[in-house]
Amino acid sequence: MKIKQISVFLENKRGRLYEALKALSEEGINIRALSIADTSEFGILRLIVTDPEKAKEILEKNEFTVKLTNVVAIAVKDKPGGLAEALKYLYDANINIEYIYAFVEKSGEKAVVVLRTENLDKTISILQEKGITLLSWDNVLAL
Numbered sequence: 001m002k003i004k005q006i007s008v009f010l011e012n013k014r015g016r017l018y019e020a021l022k023a024l025s026e027e028g029i030n031i032r033a034l035s036i037a038d039t040s041e042f043g044i045l046r047l048i049v050t051d052p053e054k055a056k057e058i059l060e061k062n063e064f065t066v067k068l069t070n071v072v073a074i075a076v077k078d079k080p081g082g083l084a085e086a087l088k089y090l091y092d093a094n095i096n097i098e099y100i101y102a103f104v105e106k107s108g109e110k111a112v113v114v115l116r117t118e119n120l121d122k123t124i125s126i127l128q129e130k131g132i133t134l135l136s137w138d139n140v141l142a143l
Contacts, residue, residue, distance in 0.1 A: 001135075
């Protein structure tokens, strides 16, 4: 149930985000989800893409610093408290969430949440045990 995510280090200067996304576009890489966190000097662009290994190769060829990491994607009810319910199970298990981002699926019935924790295997086990829907790679790409 782990999903490959690309993390791209971006200098916080005009055009760097565009250059990264353009390089992926030119090679037919589709972005399914993204998040960017920034400081005054740099940002970390996190992407779920259709072909993470190829995307990593393309970005490195274009002189970006790239890392592949594993994350977990879950589906939660798209209503107030939907995410809080899932996160309470991790809180109760003392699992720290390193970062999180979300998007709504096309039907609008579920929100898809991508998260990275300090212990993905334990996270997966707890969420499965509690009945939270974990999404496979194919599920995420189909959204």
